[in-house]
Amino acid sequence: MSGQDQASGLRKWANLQRQQQEPQGQVDEEGRVDALSTEQPSAPEPAPESLEPEPKPEPNPEPALKKRLMVVGLPSIANSQVDRVRGRLEQWSALGRHWAGKPENWDIHVVMADDPALHDYARRYSRWALWVNSHADSFVDTFRTLRQLRESGGPQRLLALHEPNLPRAGLLNNLQAAAQAYLDIELLILAR
Structure with missing residues (x-):
């Protein structure tokens, strides 16, 4: 100076x-x-x-409340499955989907469709997602999961989570139509 x-x-x-x-x-x-x-x-x-x-002194910012997301349709409840979901949320966030926010602000829980507490979870938590794989038997496997959700008193509205390159035409549209028509479950599919 x-x-x-x-x-x-x-x-x-x-x-x-x-x-x-x-x-x-x-x-x-x-x-x-x-x-x-x-x-x-x-x-x-x-x-x-x-x-x-x-x-x-900088005020300590209050930690953002984490939004709980219950996910069904994954093969296990391992941390690697949570990472898959978080990665997909990160991709949506990068595409400008404001609702996705920051992936670290989500409290992701993988739940099996045959979990005995599924009905209680469905009453307590409002954000649900269904993981949709892209292998040859995906429709059958995913529809079976949706049927188990319906029979167990699970959620009736789910966000479809899937790999980014899975086209909407075909598997996703067919799952959405079948879930609505046969199970009265709303499957939300986001267009890219």
Whole structure:
């Protein structure tokens, strides 16, 4: 910091101190009191060691509440399956889907379709997804999972999660139509 800048900063600080102590008199930038003031200016207080304002402690941002997402249709409840779901949410987020938010803000739970607590989960949690694989038997396997959900009192509205290159025409549209017509389950499919 140059000497001139430091001197200017000290003058401003001293002026501020004087203004706070002498509300009737006007102090200019050079530290002189206006002639209309009835009081004599007091001696300036010693300058602080540093002109840099003390940094204010940053408020601790509250952690974002995680949104719980219950996912069925995955082969196991392993962490690698959760990573698949989180990866898909990340892809949707990158495509500008604001609802997907940040993948780390989701609390993802993989549930098996034959879980005895499925009915209780369906009553407690509102966000559900169905993982749809793209292998040859996907329709049969996924429809079986949907049927188990229906018979167990599971959710009646699910988001279809799938690999990014799986076309809507064919498997996804057929699953959506069959789920609605035969099981009264709404399967939400997002267009890319």
